[in-house]
Amino acid sequence: MAKVIIFSGAGVSAESGISTFRDSDGLWENYDIREICSAGCLSWNRDETIKFYDMRREDIRNKKPNYAHQEICKLKEKYPNDIAIITQNVDDMFEKAGCSDVLHLHGFLPEVVCESCGFKENIGYDKLDSAYSECPSCAVLLRPNIVFFGEAAPRYADLYEAFDDCEVFVVIGTSGNVINTDMFLNRQIKLSILNNLEPSAAINDRLYSKVLYKKATEAIDEIIMDIEDFLA
Numbered sequence: 148m149a150k151v152i153i154f155s156g157a158g159v160s161a162e163s164g165i166s167t168f169r170d171s172d173g174l175w176e177n178y179d180i181r182e183i184c185s186a187g188c189l190s191w192n193r194d195e196t197i198k199f200y201d202m203r204r205e206d207i208r209n210k211k212p213n214y215a216h217q218e219i220c221k222l223k224e225k226y227p228n229d230i231a232i233i234t235q236n237v238d239d240m241f242e243k244a245g246c247s248d249v250l251h252l253h254g255f256l257p258e259v260v261c262e263s264c265g266f267k268e269n270i271g272y273d274k275l276d277s278a279y280s281e282c283p284s285c286a287v288l289l290r291p292n293i294v295f296f297g298e299a300a301p302r303y304a305d306l307y308e309a310f311d312d313c314e315v316f317v318v319i320g321t322s323g324n325v326i327n328t329d330m331f332l333n334r335q336i337k338l339s340i341l342n343n344l345e346p347s348a349a350i351n352d353r354l355y356s357k358v359l360y361k362k363a364t365e366a367i368d369e370i371i372m373d374i375e376d377f378l379a
Contacts, residue, residue, distance in 0.1 A: 148312035149231035151374055153219055154328060156235045158320020158344055159363045162213045165206070165238050186297030189290055200291040201274040204256055208272040212244035215319070215363035220244040222371055229378055231309050235321060237293055250309070252302050252326075258292035261285065267292060310335075315377055317370055318342065319363050323349035338377055342366045 157165075182192055183199045223230045223246055232241060232249045237256040241249045259275055260267045261282035270279050275289060282289055294300045310331055315338045318328045324347070332339055332354050341355040342363060352358045357373065359366040
């Protein structure tokens, strides 16, 4: 398992122009989260839910990875066995930057999945319309491969397993409201780095070895230098 876990949230993609439901503008502005991102919404609000994620998929089509994505991927390429990239984000910015081994905890926007048989397909930025509406294996309606609020997140098991050998924990661009990053800090973690734009009430920054309150693109060079010094 990897010695270094780089754990990212919405903040790392914000500089690529990708908004989240916490923003006051963008795609989320005219939608009630409970209507299009809660367990069961595909049963009683399928058309609006599918429409919303079609728009989200189209929104990331021309978005580009920023400097932080690019440098993290270069580091992963340099130390493939020592670096694990884990993200709460559903966008494909890391993939566009060149990473193929990214753990997406809450799903992956370009993919659709069948809840019945597990069939999965990357449809890129296309709409989940008649061409992809039914599973080719069992004819059940496909859905966005996104973990809605109130649903189980199966990749969390992989998250916890990743910490078996982790010695360096880097947190970039997350408020800690969905996943409490503080809980992963233990005696085994020799270096912990927190990089957010500003303090969060959900994160105790006194627990971290280093705290960088600045944009991810401004902090990433120092973060990578610290990781490489540790691995040297």
